[in-house]
Amino acid sequence: MKIVNINLSFYPDSIGGAAVVAEKLAWGLVQAGHEVNSIYLSRQPVDSDFTVMETPFGRSIAINNVTQSPATRFFNPVVTSLLKELIDLLNPDLIFVHAVQHMGIHELLADPDLRSRCCIVAHDFFWTCLQGFRNLPDGQPCNLAPNGQNCRQCAWFPGLTDGIYAASRTILNDCRAVVFPSHYLYAEYVRLLGEGAGNFVVQSNPDIAETIITDQTVLPDAPGAEAKARGKTVFGFVGGPGETKGWGLVRDFMQRAKDCAADPGGPHVVLYDIGRSINVPWYPGMKQPGTTITDPFHWSFGRHALSQLDVLLMPSRVRESFGLAAREILSMDRDCIIRPSGALAEIQDCAGVAVAEQDDDVDSLMAKLKDSRRSERRPWPGTSISDYVAKLTSL
Numbered sequence: 001m002k003i004v005n006i007n008l009s010f011y012p013d014s015i016g017g018a019a020v021v022a023e024k025l026a027w028g029l030v031q032a033g034h035e036v037n038s039i040y041l042s043r044q045p046v047d048s049d050f051t052v053m054e055t056p057f058g059r060s061i062a063i064n065n066v067t068q069s070p071a072t073r074f075f076n077p078v079v080t081s082l083l084k085e086l087i088d089l090l091n092p093d094l095i096f097v098h099a100v101q102h103m104g105i106h107e108l109l110a111d112p113d114l115r116s117r118c119c120i121v122a123h124d125f126f127w128t129c130l131q132g133f134r135n136l137p138d139g140q141p142c143n144l145a146p147n148g149q150n151c152r153q154c155a156w157f158p159g160l161t162d163g164i165y166a167a168s169r170t171i172l173n174d175c176r177a178v179v180f181p182s183h184y185l186y187a188e189y190v191r192l193l194g195e196g197a198g199n200f201v202v203q204s205n206p207d208i209a210e211t212i213i214t215d216q217t218v219l220p221d222a223p224g225a226e227a228k229a230r231g232k233t234v235f236g237f238v239g240g241p242g243e244t245k246g247w248g249l250v251r252d253f254m255q256r257a258k259d260c261a262a263d264p265g266g267p268h269v270v271l272y273d274i275g276r277s278i279n280v281p282w283y284p285g286m287k288q289p290g291t292t293i294t295d296p297f298h299w300s301f302g303r304h305a306l307s308q309l310d311v312l313l314m315p316s317r318v319r320e321s322f323g324l325a326a327r328e329i330l331s332m333d334r335d336c337i338i339r340p341s342g343a344l345a346e347i348q349d350c351a352g353v354a355v356a357e358q359d360d361d362v363d364s365l366m367a368k369l370k371d372s373r374r375s376e377r378r379p380w381p382g383t384s385i386s387d388y389v390a391k392l393t394s395l
Contacts, residue, residue, distance in 0.1 A: 001393070002035045004090055006083070006105070007098035010040035010060050011298075012053065015277050017324045018099035018123040020299045021181075024206045025096060025121075026057040027300075028389035037090055039083065041066050041102060043278065049082065056300075061086060068102040074164055080104030092117065094176075096392070099123045106164070109171045118175040119395055122185060124321045127168040128192050165193065173197040177395035181205045181322040182343035203391050207327035208382040209303040219301055223294040224308035227268035236309040238272045238325050239316060241282050246315030246339060249356060253313065256362045257290030267362070270309065272296055302328060311335040311369065315356045320344050326353075330380035335369050351377040 007022035009015050029036045036058030051062040063082050095118045109115050172178050177199045180186035186202050224234040235253055239245035253269050260266035274296040275282035283293050297305035312329040319342035326336045335352040338344045348355050354368035
């Protein structure tokens with residue numbers, strides 16, 4: 001089949017969990033013999049409207065020089081026009097739409113022919129929430145639960161909510177399928193927009209940590225190896241230094257790691273600084289004993305990059321729609337500390353998972369991890385890329 005894959009970012013300009021899923025899907029589709037073109041918005045300033053590149057994940061097509069702002073979150077006539085031009089040229093049999101903020105997708109999918117060929121992977125609350133589902137336009141977190149009453153009273157976009165709900169309801173109900181990565185997100189959409197027209201599907205994202213690069217000469221060193229060789233318990237964190245991601249608890253582990261940095265055993269913390277990928281480092285000046293700050297890693301060597309971790313920290317307070325990193329570490333039979341926020345609650349009964357409560361500290365959480373391993377609990381049933389592709393192409 002000829003397939004178009006649309007996401008806000010894509011390789012080689014990858015950032016964010018939705019890009020991971022979009023790229024894993026593209027990789028699986030290419031391996032299955034499909035012709036894949038992935039369209040995204042580039043962050044790189046160049047002279048041309050488009051940049052086309054052949055990649056291991058099919059052909060990537062960057063739309064260049066588009067400024068993203070709250071005003072373009074749902075409607076972006078320039079990008080709608082460019083997308084329509086590309087889709088007319090490529091004439092795909094199937095279109096996958098992921099996290100497409102600022103890509104004018106509501107106007108594009110006003111076309112019923114395109115909707116009939118479109119499978120939407122609903123990674124988050126984009127189709128319903130004007131606030132970006134996490135932050136207000138001034139950068140402050142939105143503390144309101146996404147529901148009809150709260151969102152219709154939105155002070156940031158007065159009068160727009162009902163129009164967005166109406167357009168989203170038409171698109172979601174009329175497209176080929178809407179795939180939700182978690183039962184939590186499915187239930188939230190049903191609560192907000194009502195049941196889909198029989199096309200709402202829950203399908204776990206591909207969440208098995210893999211390394212598809214086999215050449216050891218090009219793989220970077222796995223962070224945390226030196227600490228692990230000294231008998232340390234290595235903790236990893238990928239969420240970014242924000243209180244909504246549970247940064248306070250991460251700081252507690254960093255302080256414990258600093259206090260016992262010279263001692264054998266004890267914790268060591270690895271911070272994956274994904275901010276470096278957009279030239280805005282998250283952890284400037286935070287280098288200290290007991291903590292390793294390292295570059296972001298691409299999912300195609302994710303298993304290698306996470307191989308030295310014993311525990312992943314994901315104490316997020318955000319209503320997580322899936323929590324990919326937590327599930328990836330569980331697929332490696334390692335441990336994870338979470339808060340049951342959104343879809344993270346769906347893994348709290350799995351082996352190796354400790355749930356952080358309000359009064360938990362480092363010692364109590366370490367004890368919870370031991371209890372989790374001693375008790376009879378279900379393993380996390382990971383989803384492979386090939387299984388994910390087979391499911392989505394059958395919808």
